[in-house]
Amino acid sequence: MSVRLSAALAALVLLAGCSTTTPTKAPAPTAPVAPVAAPAPTTPADDNLNAVAWSQTAIEHDLIYLQTYRDAQSRLLAALADKQWDALPKDDRVAPAKDLKPAVVLDIDETVLDNSPYQARLIKSGGEYNEADWAAWCNEQRARALPGVVEFTQFAAKHGIAVIYISNRAKDLDQATLANLRKAGLPVSGPESFLGLGTFVEDCEQIGTEKGCRRQLISHKYRVLMQFGDQIGDFVTVLANNADGRQKAMKPYMDWIGTRWFVLPNPTYGAWEPALFNNDYTAPRDERRRQKIQSLRFD
Structure with missing residues (x-):
C-alpha cells in the first residue's frame, strides 16, 4: 500500500469517527450576579467646602x-x-x-x-x-x-x-x-x-x-x-x-x-441655617441636611 493511500484511509477513519461523536451539551445558565451596592457617600451632611x-x-x-x-x-x-x-x-x-x-x-x-x-x-x-x-x-x-x-x-x-x-x-x-x-x-x-x-x-x-x-x-x-x-x-x-x-x-x-x-455676606454659618431645620441642632446631621435640601427651590 502506498503512503498516499494509507494517508487517505486514515483520513476516512478520522471523518467517520467525527460523524459519530455525541454533541457536547451547552453549559447550564448561571444565576445572575447581584449588583454591588454603591459605597455610602463620605461627604459630611453639612459640608461647608464651597462656602469657605x-x-x-x-x-x-x-x-x-x-x-x-x-x-x-x-x-x-x-x-x-x-x-x-x-x-x-x-x-x-x-x-x-x-x-x-x-x-x-x-x-x-x-x-x-x-x-x-x-x-x-x-x-x-x-x-x-x-x-x-x-x-x-x-x-x-x-x-x-x-x-x-x-x-x-x-x-x-x-x-x-x-x-x-x-x-x-x-x-x-x-x-x-x-x-x-x-x-x-x-x-x-x-x-x-x-x-x-x-x-x-x-x-x-x-x-x-x-x-x-x-x-x-x-x-x-x-x-x-x-x-x-x-x-x-x-x-x-x-x-x-x-x-x-x-x-x-x-x-x-x-x-x-x-x-x-x-x-x-456669610455663607458659612449664621441664624439663617438653623431656621431651615426648625432650630433643632439635636437632629442628626443627615436629617438637618435633608431638611435643608427640602427648603430649596427647583423651578
Whole structure:
C-alpha cells in the first residue's frame, strides 16, 4: 500500500469517527450576579467646602466688603451732620438720641474679623462647631481684618465717632478679642468698645443670644449713625427664627439698608441655617441636611 493511500484511509477513519461523536451539551445558565451596592457617600451632611473656599479665595468676596465699607464711609459725615439721624431700631432706642455722642456699631465675626481658618479646620477634621475649639481659635488672636473695615473705622474714629463692637463671643473672651482687634489695626478706645455675650444690662432681660439689651445699653450714651453685621440679629431682635419671623423683623427697616444698616455676606454659618431645620441642632446631621435640601427651590 502506498503512503498516499494509507494517508487517505486514515483520513476516512478520522471523518467517520467525527460523524459519530455525541454533541457536547451547552453549559447550564448561571444565576445572575447581584449588583454591588454603591459605597455610602463620605461627604459630611453639612459640608461647608464651597462656602469657605469662596470666602477665602474669591476676589468677589473681598470686593463686596470693600464696596460696602467705602459706600458707608462716603455717607458717614452726612449722617453725623444730621442731628435727627439714628440707626437704632425703635425698640432699642430707650433714651432720647438728642445731644448724645455719635457712634457706629459693628458685629465682629465675619463683619470685622475673618474667621474662615476656623471653618477650614472644621472641614479638614469633619467636625462641627463646639465652644471649646472656638474659644481656642479666638485665643490665638490670629483673625485678620476683613477688606475695608480698618479704613472705615479709623476714618470714623478720626472724626470723633466712637467705634463699638457688639459680638456674641463670650464675655470671657473680651481680652483676647480686644487684642486681636488691635493687632488687626482696628481702633479700640477701651473695654466698653466690646460688648460680648453675657454683658449685664440693668432692667433688660437677655433673650438667648439676641443683642437687643446691648443695643439698649448703647442707646443711653450714643446716637448710632450706622450698624454693620452679617446677620439680621446684628441689627434688630428676631423673635421667631424662621422664614416668616425673619421677614417680619426686617420689614419696617428695609429703607435703612445701605444707608443706616450695612449687611455683609456669610455663607458659612449664621441664624439663617438653623431656621431651615426648625432650630433643632439635636437632629442628626443627615436629617438637618435633608431638611435643608427640602427648603430649596427647583423651578
